[in-house]
Structure formats: C-alpha cells, structure tokens
Amino acid sequence: MEEAERLSESIKELLASGRDERLATVLEEVHPADVSRVMRELPLGDQVRVFRLLTPQSAGAVLSELDDPTLSELVSALDEVEVSRILDRMPPDHVVEVVEELPKEQADKILDLMEEEKSEEVQELLVYGERTAGRLMSPEFVAVHEQATVAQALEHIRKAKTGDSAFYLYVVDDHDHLVGLVPLHRLLAAEPGTPIHAIRTEDVESVTVSTDQEEVARLVQHYDLIQVPVVDASRRLLGTIGVDDVIDVIREEATEDIQRLGGASGDETVLDPPQAVFLKRLTWRVVNLGTAVLAASVIGIFESSIQALATLAVFMPIVASMGGIGTTQTATIVVRGIALGDMTGSVLRRVLWKEVWLGLTTGAANGLIIAAIAYIWKGQVLLALILGVALVFNMLVAAVVGTLIPISLKMFRIDPAIASSVIITTFTDVFGFFSFLGLATLLMKFLL
Amino acid sequence: MEEAERLSESIKELLASGRDERLATVLEEVHPADVSRVMRELPLGDQVRVFRLLTPQSAGAVLSELDDPTLSELVSALDEVEVSRILDRMPPDHVVEVVEELPKEQADKILDLMEEEKSEEVQELLVYGERTAGRLMSPEFVAVHEQATVAQALEHIRKAKTGDSAFYLYVVDDHDHLVGLVPLHRLLAAEPGTPIHAIRTEDVESVTVSTDQEEVARLVQHYDLIQVPVVDASRRLLGTIGVDDVIDVIREEATEDIQRLGGASGDETVLDPPQAVFLKRLTWRVVNLGTAVLAASVIGIFESSIQALATLAVFMPIVASMGGIGTTQTATIVVRGIALGDMTGSVLRRVLWKEVWLGLTTGAANGLIIAAIAYIWKGQVLLALILGVALVFNMLVAAVVGTLIPISLKMFRIDPAIASSVIITTFTDVFGFFSFLGLATLLMKFLL
Numbered sequence: 001m002e003e004a005e006r007l008s009e010s011i012k013e014l015l016a017s018g019r020d021e022r023l024a025t026v027l028e029e030v031h032p033a034d035v036s037r038v039m040r041e042l043p044l045g046d047q048v049r050v051f052r053l054l055t056p057q058s059a060g061a062v063l064s065e066l067d068d069p070t071l072s073e074l075v076s077a078l079d080e081v082e083v084s085r086i087l088d089r090m091p092p093d094h095v096v097e098v099v100e101e102l103p104k105e106q107a108d109k110i111l112d113l114m115e116e117e118k119s120e121e122v123q124e125l126l127v128y129g130e131r132t133a134g135r136l137m138s139p140e141f142v143a144v145h146e147q148a149t150v151a152q153a154l155e156h157i158r159k160a161k162t163g164d165s166a167f168y169l170y171v172v173d174d175h176d177h178l179v180g181l182v183p184l185h186r187l188l189a190a191e192p193g194t195p196i197h198a199i200r201t202e203d204v205e206s207v208t209v210s211t212d213q214e215e216v217a218r219l220v221q222h223y224d225l226i227q228v229p230v231v232d233a234s235r236r237l238l239g240t241i242g243v244d245d246v247i248d249v250i251r252e253e254a255t256e257d258i259q260r261l262g263g264a265s266g267d268e269t270v271l272d273p274p275q276a277v278f279l280k281r282l283t284w285r286v287v288n289l290g291t292a293v294l295a296a297s298v299i300g301i302f303e304s305s306i307q308a309l310a311t312l313a314v315f316m317p318i319v320a321s322m323g324g325i326g327t328t329q330t331a332t333i334v335v336r337g338i339a340l341g342d343m344t345g346s347v348l349r350r351v352l353w354k355e356v357w358l359g360l361t362t363g364a365a366n367g368l369i370i371a372a373i374a375y376i377w378k379g380q381v382l383l384a385l386i387l388g389v390a391l392v393f394n395m396l397v398a399a400v401v402g403t404l405i406p407i408s409l410k411m412f413r414i415d416p417a418i419a420s421s422v423i424i425t426t427f428t429d430v431f432g433f434f435s436f437l438g439l440a441t442l443l444m445k446f447l448l
Numbered sequence: 449m450e451e452a453e454r455l456s457e458s459i460k461e462l463l464a465s466g467r468d469e470r471l472a473t474v475l476e477e478v479h480p481a482d483v484s485r486v487m488r489e490l491p492l493g494d495q496v497r498v499f500r501l502l503t504p505q506s507a508g509a510v511l512s513e514l515d516d517p518t519l520s521e522l523v524s525a526l527d528e529v530e531v532s533r534i535l536d537r538m539p540p541d542h543v544v545e546v547v548e549e550l551p552k553e554q555a556d557k558i559l560d561l562m563e564e565e566k567s568e569e570v571q572e573l574l575v576y577g578e579r580t581a582g583r584l585m586s587p588e589f590v591a592v593h594e595q596a597t598v599a600q601a602l603e604h605i606r607k608a609k610t611g612d613s614a615f616y617l618y619v620v621d622d623h624d625h626l627v628g629l630v631p632l633h634r635l636l637a638a639e640p641g642t643p644i645h646a647i648r649t650e651d652v653e654s655v656t657v658s659t660d661q662e663e664v665a666r667l668v669q670h671y672d673l674i675q676v677p678v679v680d681a682s683r684r685l686l687g688t689i690g691v692d693d694v695i696d697v698i699r700e701e702a703t704e705d706i707q708r709l710g711g712a713s714g715d716e717t718v719l720d721p722p723q724a725v726f727l728k729r730l731t732w733r734v735v736n737l738g739t740a741v742l743a744a745s746v747i748g749i750f751e752s753s754i755q756a757l758a759t760l761a762v763f764m765p766i767v768a769s770m771g772g773i774g775t776t777q778t779a780t781i782v783v784r785g786i787a788l789g790d791m792t793g794s795v796l797r798r799v800l801w802k803e804v805w806l807g808l809t810t811g812a813a814n815g816l817i818i819a820a821i822a823y824i825w826k827g828q829v830l831l832a833l834i835l836g837v838a839l840v841f842n843m844l845v846a847a848v849v850g851t852l853i854p855i856s857l858k859m860f861r862i863d864p865a866i867a868s869s870v871i872i873t874t875f876t877d878v879f880g881f882f883s884f885l886g887l888a889t890l891l892m893k894f895l896l
Contacts, residue, residue, distance in 0.1 A: 262780025332710025
C-alpha cells in the first residue's frame, strides 16, 4: 500500500498549495475507494473541499465507501440538497449503505429531497432488518422467463444495461419464482434458438430477505459463489447480493470477533476519535475492575495466611496467570470454530475431551517446571508441590470453562465472542487464587 | 446450518446400516463442499468408504476442499495410483491445493504417477512461494489479442470451454502482455465487428506472481474485484485468481489473527486431535509461565513489605489486571487496524494520542473507583491513594505498550498478531506490581 501513501501525500500537498483545479484533474484518475481512504485522514474542511471537486458519479461512489463517523460528519457539513442530488444517481443498494449510517432525522430529510422513484426503491430496502440479506441486496438484476430462447435472453441483456455486475442470467417462471440461472459464458456458447430452460442450472443456492448476513457469507464461502439470489418466502426473485458485499460482511464479522475477544467493541477503528469510543472502552475496563475486585476478595479471605507466609503472595499470581492463558487459548479456538461452522453440537464431546487432555498434559508439564523453580528459589518442597498441583487444577478448570462458556453463550443466541478474556479469566483467577491459597492454608502448619 | 447436520446424520446412518449403494445415490446429489464437511467428522475407515463411493469428479472436488490433517490421513489410507487418477481430472490449481498439504515424499510419488502434462502444469505452480499469488492462481483463462473483433472473441470463448469461472475476457498485445479486459456482458452488447481494443477497460488492477496473498485479498476487497489477473515482472498474463480463493485467504488470515492474539497457533481448528496441537499449545503456555515467573520475581523484591502489610497482596493483582485489559484492548484495535490497512505510519501520532487520552481518562475513572473501594474496605486513605495512582500509571503504560509493540513488530516484518496478551501484558504485569508495591514500600512508614 505504498502507492496509497504516495497518493495521500500528493493530495495533501495540492490541498495545502490551493491548486484545486489541478487536484480535480488528479482526482478524476483516482479510484473512489482510494479517494475515500485518503479522505478519512483529512480534517473535515479539506474533506468537503476534495468532495466538491469530484465528478457526481465518483462522489456517489466515495460516499458509499465511507464509514461512520467520517460519513455522517461529512454529510452534515454538506448541503442536504447537494447530497440528495448525488444519491439520486447512485444504485439503490449503495444509497442504503449511506443512508443507514446517518442519524434518522438527517436520513429522512435527505430521502425526502431525493427523486420520488429512487427514494421509494431505497425505502423498500430499508424495510428489511439490519444485517439481513434484504438490506444487503441490490434490486437490479437480469432475469428472463424459462420459456425464452437464448436469442431473446441476449437481446434482453443488451437492453438491460446493468453495469459490470451482471455475471448470471436468472431464470424465472410465470410467477417470477426463481427456477434457475445461466452463467453468461454458457449463454454465449449456446445456439440462439435453444430454450433457456434447456441450459439453465436448476439447483441454485439462494437466501431469503430475512437470512442473517453471516449466514449469507457462510453460504458464499462454502459453495464458492460470486452472487447470491435473494427471494421472498414464496421463492419470488427480489434481488441479488454480490460477492464484494459479502467480503465486506466477512471482514466486518471477523473484525467484530477479534475485537470483542480482545474486550473492545466490534465496530471501533484505530481512526475513531477517543471521545467516540470512551464509553465503550470504559465499560469493559470497569467490568474488568469488578472481576479484579472479586478475585482480590478471594485473596482477602486468606490475608492472615499471607501475613504468616508472605512467599504465598509471590507465587499466587502465577497460578492465576496460567489459568488465564489456558482459558484464552481454548475459548479463542472454540469461538473461531463456531464462527467457521466447525464447532457443532455433534463434535462437542470430542472438543471437550481434546481441551481436557491438553489441560492435563500441559498442566502437568508446567506444574513440574514451576514446582522445580519454586523449590530452587525458596527451598520448600511442600510449597513447591502445592503450587504445582494448584496449577494443574486450574488448567483443567480453564479447559472446561474455555470450551463451555462460548458454547453456552451461542446456545442462548449471545455472540460467543463476548466471552472475552475479561469474562472467562474471572473463573480461573478466582479458582486459581482459591486453590493455591486454600491448599496452602490447609497445610499451613507444615509450611511454617 | 441445520441442513448440514441432517445430511451428516443421514450419511452416518447409511454407513452404519451398510447400504453403500443407496449412499452412493445420496452422495451424487450432495455438493462436494458438504461431503467434505461431513467427512471431517467421520472415522478414517468411513472416510475411505464414502470417498470410494463418489464419482471421480466429485472425489476430486472433495479432495481440494479438505484440509490437513484430514486430507493427508485420507490420502495415506488410499492407494497412490487411485489418488493420482483423480488428480489427473482436476484443474491444476486444485491439484496444487491438495499436493501442497501432503508430506513431500508422498506428494512427489503422486506427481510421478500423474499424467505427464498435468503433472508439469502443477509443478510449474508449485515453484511459486507459499502464500503468493503464483501459488493461488489458476493458469486457465480466456484471452484474446487486442486487434481481434468481438465476433472472433466470442468464437474463442465458445471453443475455450473454461467452465463456470469465466467472467472476463482478458486482452493481450503481441507479447502476451495484459492490456485490458472486457466483462462478458459488455461483449454480448457489442456489435460483432467492433475491435476488442475499442471496448476494453484499460486500467486493470493486477498482481504479480510474487505478490503476497494478503495483499491480493486487500486489493480484491478495496476495489471490489471478482477475479484478479496475475502477471510476471514484464506484465505477461500467466493466470487469474478467483474471488472464491480470495475469500478463503481472508478467512484464513482472520483466523490466524484471532488465534494468534489469543495465544494459539494460526492454523489450529477445534477438530484437530489434541496430540497434533500439544506442542504449539505447550510452547505458549511455557512462555506464559516464564513471564509469570518474571512478574513473580518483581513481587519477590517486595516480599518484606508484604510481610509487614499483607493487605498489599490483596490489591496488587488489581493493578496488573487493569493494565492487562488496557494493553489487550489497545493492541487488539491496533493489530486489526494494521490488518485492515487503516493503521499506517501517517496516523501513528493520532492513534497514540487517542490511546494515551483513553488511558488517562479511563484510568482516572477506574483509579477513583478502586481508591474508594479500597478505602471503604480497609479504611486506609494513603493505601487507597497509592492504589489509585498506580492504576492510572499502569493504564498509561498499557496505552503506549499496546500501540507501539504491534507497530514495531510490523516494522520488523513480524506478524503483529503474535503481540498476544501473553507478551504485551508482561509489561503491565511487571510495571503494575512494581509501581504499586514500590510506592507502598517508599511510603511504608506512613502505612503501618
């Protein structure tokens, strides 16, 4: 992406030197995806300047590439009529991508200012729930009746002017039900008089308007699709979802999983202003403070043991820390397995056994090492043994907790990725302190 | 994916009742992607049985869908001649997907048994490094000379029989250099006599054989491509990469990031046998043990302070734990930002400032809360203050460490995702214990 940095530098230079005409010429040659990337790094005033130098077509494409909060700030800084004129020229699904990120009031005002027909098309799409196939789909596609001939179909495609996203010809029956598709290259190779139903692929994977976007992504990945037809409950063809939108979903969902597992919110980006993410960050940090106080209260129970033998305080975080890595590793693999569709009910016992086996074996290895270190350091055999045993116990707890908590969350339809280390390591922190300090307290008379 | 579970059940039933003929009929109707999913859950003997009931074409597709270790176990259980006959019928890039996952010796033997021409095509692709565009690409595509007419191009496509993955016609010059492309639907709409160069898109995004697969994925996502042409250093067209392979790369890379951040290896799956992942899991657990011992040794320095005031041991893990969530949140957002291409050198100062701001503000809030809790619990104002101040310090360290470590790793071309919590929280563990216990020791005479 060095090219991207060069472009960014030259746009900033032209802005600084006020050569707007030259900048407009440069921008004409730049892909809208690159323009939007540069714009995110600019102060708002410069964003508006760059935006107004774009051709209307490229301005629309830039808008649909921008994400919050850049998008809503820019739109607020522009004139609403100006924005609605640009949206009028965009395909309805791209308008949806813009409008759904704006505050409701602003979105309504802009929709009102748009051409009636386009505005209605957009509002029809906005009826579908967020994160559903209906919200993602484009209502523009080419379909012919199954009784049409190849020649008629070709004629139809020529007239349709659907742009570069037409790769399949969809086939429908008398009631607009989806009954197949024909890849364009197959159409090219067919005799003009052949009826379409003779060359169509019948068994077409499709989704309904209410299918969750994550399920759409799984289908596309599983069956190597490049476009998915979207139908209603009675299989009437309503639109299509292109693989480019699906890739965005895949990256969005992966980002969400990664960030939630790291105890951050799913939609934060490095470029967000700190004020915008303050509350979300604070929430998890306060939750973490709560779990830390909980763990501290367990230590509090054993304060007199520590008073008697301060060495306990030196070793106790080791047991908790090892439980932490155990739960985190296990939960990470399980959460990812759920996202990839590998972690199903039928393999639960196998996975649990795997984790328990790993907890026992790596626990035993680490238990031996830490017992040896503790013995060499402090010269107390019994203390070393207690430490080793508590560590093995905690790794076993880690295996069970790390497997079962994400799966239970999934069963209750809660995103398993919120089983971030903040939550799950609470168990091993508490259990770790409890088992080590508890064992030591029970055997205290032999330790002193 | 309930359908998938039903399919899995019915295949297992047919296997159990020995109705192989019926099973073969069922399998004919099932998509190879679904067959391979079910096979991963079966014991090896049943995998072989299912595999031998497949048509040769579908057997090939199943092989290219399978991942290690299932793939190499299955291939080892089959006859090498049998495998090579199946590979002979597969497109060369799919054969590569199978062969590259096998042990070298086994792969060589199978390549020797294959038809010479196909084997050579495959070996040409295997020359390119792993995770490069060359290794991903298919050498099958349709290209015509820029001087050809639309009619000639159409004739060429009809003869090429490239299967369902042909969406673009590529345009080359006298030296096979890529000079443009034409989407098939544009070809359909053009007059037969039009020269191709008049309707081609000239500005085509392409990659070279040595481009990293992650860069290919970023390009596809950024420019919404569905196929990327692959060229050599002199822009000669050598192959194409379809978006389906790119989606696999995106998911693979996301899995790697998620799992490495969680302290697990990038390629582990929930279904791996425990023995296969034992060493990788153990490595991180031992590294974690090492960092935990390091943190414990810091506590060891202050053992006499704890002896004097055991309450210190109760609160000290809180400071470390808050540093842990701070570094983890920050590093997660930064690592994901690097993967998405948002985190570039030009925004480093802005991101660092954001994290420091968040560290200070959330640190102050949490510091106040914990000071209040400590005061109510233990009634010691000074201890409560020391705890609050140490917590704010540690959150600041977390902000800086969490931002700079992933970026430094990236600069040294090390995957920033290995900056997993195991590594980065070492800093805040050590600093947290040191600052809290150090401050308490300095002011010990006022605490007792």
